[in-house]
Amino acid sequence: PAKILFIIIVHGRDFRQFKRLLTAIYNKNHYYYIHTDKRSEYLCNKIRDFIDTRKERNIAVTSWNLEPMWGSSSFLDVLLRCMKDVLLLERFSEWKWDFYVNLSGSDYPIKKIDQFTAYLSLRKGKNFISSMSISTAEFVKRQGLNFLFYECDNRMWRIGKRSIPSHLHFYGGSDWIILSYQFCSYLVTSSDPFINDIILFYKYALLPAESFFHVVLRNSEFCGTIVYDNLRLINWKTNLSCHCQYRKIVDWCGCSPSNYRRSDISRIDTSKAVFFARKFEPLVNQEILNMIDELLLGKKLRQPNRYHYWQNLCHASEFIAGKCSRYKFYIESCMRLARSNMTSLLKKKIDRSLEFAELVLINQNDTFAGMLVSFLISTNLILEVWMKKRQLAWAMPLSKGAERLYDMQVGSNLDKKEQIFRNYGILSANDELTVFQRWRLGPKFHCNLTWVKPDGEIADHRFLAIESNWRFSYFKAEILKPVIPGRWKVYLSINNIIFSELQFILFPVDSRLIRGLQTSSALGNDYLAELPRLGEANSNVMYTSNRLNYDNIYSNKKWIDSLVSESWETYKFCVGVKDRDVNNASLKLIAGTGITNCEDSEWSSFIKDHKTEFRSNVVAID
Template sequence: AGKVSPVIQWDESRLQQAPAGTPVRIAYMLVVHGRAIRQLKRLIKAVYHEQHFFYIHVDKRSNYLHREALELAQHYPNIRVTPWRMVTIWGGASLLKMYLRSMKDLLELAEWPWDFFINLSATDYPTRTNEELVMFLSKYRDKNFLKSHGRDNARFIKKQGLDRLFHECDSHMWRLGERHIPEGIVVDGGSDWFSLTRSFVEYVVYAKDQLVSQLRQFYTYTLLPAESFFHTVLENSHACETLVDNNLRVTNWNRKLGCKCQYKHIVDWCGCSPNDFKPQDFLRLQQLSRPTFFARKFESTVNQEVLEILDTHLYGDYPPNTPALKAYWENVYDRIDGLSGLSDVTLTFYTAFSRLGLRRAAAAPAPKAEKLCRFEPQGFPSSVHLYFYDDRFQGYLVMQEVQNSATGQAESLEVWMMPQGALKLADHGGQTNRLQNLEVGTEWDPKERLFRNFGGLMGPFDEPVAMQKWSRGPNLTATVVWIDPTYVIATSYDITVDAEAEFTQYKPPLNRPLRPGVWTIRLLQFWELLGESQFLVVPQTFNRKQPLRKGE
């Protein structure tokens, strides 16, 4: 296929043998979006070294994360945030454009004399120390590390949609029709995570030859261009012999769970996404079959324990009594961003949380002469965070600016709203009940098998999904019954649970709007109760971000 890929193995015994020459310096390109600033800081802390450089691009839609990244960069001369931002969608041409512009920026920073370009996301994490990485790259300082697809090119081209014309518009990749692959070149691709030499980056950015210019044009109208552009340029260039078919990463692929066409709302194509690592995957992170220094993906809202295990493995135990080691916070709302990112349902919940907190404070026992716990809210909540402890969702932390009714002083009130457990599992007198969990929510993630709507905030126009978790056992058929707040059966249906099934989920045919109040869901087998749970549907108090008026 035109590839030259020397076999490079990881040799632990030769680790202490420092290679000749100056140790390489790395330019880390951090491509981030969302709101997980604590996880980004943890990644930077894990890979940070004063000899390396860190260039951060924050998606144009992630203003909260951008503000936090700018604040972080002020404290370090070798951390900078791109002075420009793009909307980078999954599979989009904008992602390649962002990389090429970032590479040009880094080459023009004379005060940053880097040797390797390594891209990372906030869901990546190192699996080896900086010293090990620098020693390895210093030994192979003329090699470019990219992972190829590992299958025949014709199949890859079809699967990747390279023979289709795509155009990015309005944060969507639109498929326009068929096209021909350029003749006379080897088209390759695979992972869009790579480690590239400065000399190759210079060639890609500054070369005026026909190969680079025409491939740039071709990949401007290509789905997932960052997964193929650099591979194809390298393999058809004078530097083809520098290719090593290894991107130095371990990726947690589970195709059965990760290929659910979860990006159909973004692209006119089906794609796959890796799973998050969890503690039971730790042995995979230590694999020695090929040199690897990073792994993906990690999400602290899914599992933080595996990061603690990795940190301890790399750097030793944390000091005794390290605070908040098992805790994690993630911002979901900040007043500076305005209300545009909130739905009417979340706005209803957040203001209700604040109102309930003020009511609780006012009801707190105090001397009769004192009214220090009476407050008047000043506008909407100032911030809302998800709070996790020991990898379990613990509720919402709501910050509200208030005025003390007694003193007139401005104060900040923090409210911690905890969800109440509503699950009841039946005891069948010693007989095994396969049912382990029964939950209702929205934003079901079939890959990680959890509801992304933490806490289950639901309004009358939401479409709830019922999820059941099972232990292994004999096949069974169960009846699911949904009961509304007035004790009327809204719907019921049967589900078949195979012997090996771990999860089942189904979106019921409920009439909307849903009746506000506490709903009950029951799971029955031969009309005997297996378990039941309850969930809350709130009456919306906002419509298009404005308080509801009478008659609406």
């Protein structure tokens, strides 16, 4: 049977999904080499600890970490450096493999690994690549190969034009590849000057991994080994996948696949020679992964937490290092509120101050269900608090056209492709605010969009024309940052009659990040005369804008606690142990209080998650 070397390239914070992927593709006869983005320090540490603990001889982590970004030469650098490591380093001398397969953390198998192995076993020496069915000239133009790009300061800069070597056939497609051992060895050990020349050419190219391997294969002795198929499904939705979303990091307009969702299961056609699909993100939709596990991979998932998903947002070490400034005030307030609630429940004062441990997002049924904040309350005892977000919205579609609106959200960092906010329910005064609406189809109509500051002043106002074919819309607030923290409002109105209003909290930002506080108003606040209801100052405001002292807000803990209390509910508690090997006598503290053990609470991040539990000696989860 063929032996496969999997190069797994991950970033972000999704450690659970990494374990789920590794479990799904694991076989003791294959090899797994893992690279974590240098910027993903939390994930890197979790994976290293995990691999060190497992001590599997066929799993290794790179001793180096690069910062690959979309379209950059650094992504090709990762692929080639991993290739060199496993071919040249002494510690990999026992790894004997036939195929090199690169995967990302958002890939997932749609057939069993044994089927993939059997397929490749009949095709040793072949190289599997996906290519575009277009002419060389069109490909060069589309990929920008006739331009020089240079990677610097986490951006690909277009710095000029260049000529294309006329003696080479340029073409390409996907950067997800399956390469033979023989071809990889040629790339790494060959003295052919063509290899050095083409590597230098692609060092200054955009999206180099999408054509580097294709060009070398086509213009070398390995031309006859090409199979024009990379054996993968990719979820392209052209109406959503191409929003030029990488403009901030590259001087080019590119596209990115969408995440698969539950409704896409019928589109995953396993009748063809495809073994992996992308992209998957359990934070967006976990049920599609559950369905693949059960329907395609033959696994059985246990019910208690099948529909739960957890993802870390901030770890204690990051909090101490000041790397969680977005969540700083929220976490500290939750700590004070938890201490107060625990004192009430235990009917005794907690002697020591709480020590922050972790902030975790929880989803239920692929819907945001709140935050789990955990604290050390003794040397080995951890308190976990489930904070649920309160609904601060109302709608009254009395005006003609207003009935088309069926959802309105406020957030920052809008992912236009997935149509979700990436701020996860916590907004700061330094965020770029965006309002996102979903519409039913219907006649075109006009309305007003208004942002209101905590002191009742209009911060931004605009006139909207909602087209008949719109299903969603989004509008950024044109407000200078940072703005006044507190309870804000955004609403839609027709003829001065509000038909949808949403209130939201802006938390202060770390005072070390402040460069002066802006108190912008929209057009001198002229709209207050038209909308007298908005002239009433919000009772939540402590200071009016002309007397605002940011340092006072920064230090006023009671005021911040009131913001958290009115927008978040302290829903449930549980207590668990930090180290299971230590005597658990400390759990007696909660006896008779109604507080549960975290390991018995299906919502807790401490409960065993069978979906993502790595097992190297079984195929199915039972």
